[in-house]
Amino acid sequence: MQLSSRPESNDFRSLREVLAREYDLAESPFSFGGRSFLFTSVSDSYALLDRITPEEFLRDEQMPYWAEIWPSSLALASFLGEEVQMHGVRAIELGAGVGVVSIVAAALGGAVLATDYSSEALRFIHCNAYANAVGLRVQRLDWRNVMQPGKFEMLLAADVLYERVNLLPIITAIDQLLEPGGSAYIADPRRRMAEQFLELAAENGFSVKAYAREHCGSGKPVSVNIYRLRR
Template identity: 40%
Template sequence: MKAHLKGRTDLAESTVEVGERRYRITHPSVADALIDEREFDEDDRLPYWAEIWPSAIALARRLSGDDLAGRRTIELGCGVGLATVAAMEGGASVLATDYYEAALDFTRHNARTNVGSSPATSLLDWRAPDVGDHGPFDLVFAADVLYEEGSARALAGLVPGLLKPGGEALFADPGRRWEPLFRELMGEAGFSFETEEATVDVEGQERDVTVLLHRVRGG
């Protein structure tokens, strides 16, 4: 699992409650230790994938309440795989994607640990996407991916082409600056939003985190 991590990286294991399940999720203990200055200078890369974000917890809990049996799904920016694990537990066929090979390593490991099998995985650059012959999908889902303007614009261009007719997307977001832009662009493309709030209690923080869960459907 460390094959695609640069340098020495300590690992940690967190227990995350999702519905009636408690998942054991392995992740880098200090995400900032993975910052590569050369990669950041060349491509603005930061190791967002290495954290278990509150939005990922909220998304996993939301997915756990859905009947996903037989549904073809894709996660955009899978990170260490919590939401993918929840979707697999619910019976979905999942293609887990990320910009980092290390994220796919952790996702495969965490899926094997918690549900006994690995999802299909693929590297995916939202700016130049290639999902091969895997799509289209019944469900696209993602957690906390609207942190940059370029991400919001790229995803608004990508998601419509991933969905089969009648498909839907589920985005979890804690109120990032560029989330309104994503909603605006998707609305211009004919998609509607149903939004609900979820509250996540994060260890070490004084306040709970409010996450917006957007269910996105075509017109």
């Protein structure tokens, strides 16, 4: 487990320089909960496909989804800033990507563990935590085989319901990681796959409440549902 405390500006510059030598970077400003943020991501995630060997793809079928800032993550970050009390809450994010949701949750006072399967993503989380002077923990985690990092009062995930094979592992991970009485917030751009996920959640004893959000980015508005799962 790694720690991003509240580092010096030199830490950010050094890491960003390393990333800039390896990737074409993009910087995106946002505002959540009355605070301004700046996030670094990859300008063209499709260019990363060349980094994936056929052997790696056959083993994991992992695509570089982590490299983009998705509307669902922005909608969930906005929701946390407007609707959720984060101060002092122990939270974990699955599939954190470049860390938007985790960093906003930590800035709002949460004690956050940001996780992703991709080790590349973890470096971007550190970089963005440094850039926004936010402290959180960072750890590689495979939601298909959770090595128990503890129990949490809150679980967060954005845009993770894109493959049918992921649905049951995500439900199982929520069951393993969430404290009794805790809440999981899952943001999804209204894919049909989410309906199957909600059916699985109900079969496994979770109650569900849906919140409708709309993210207005540089393109057309994207409708996002945020599902709160509780037992």
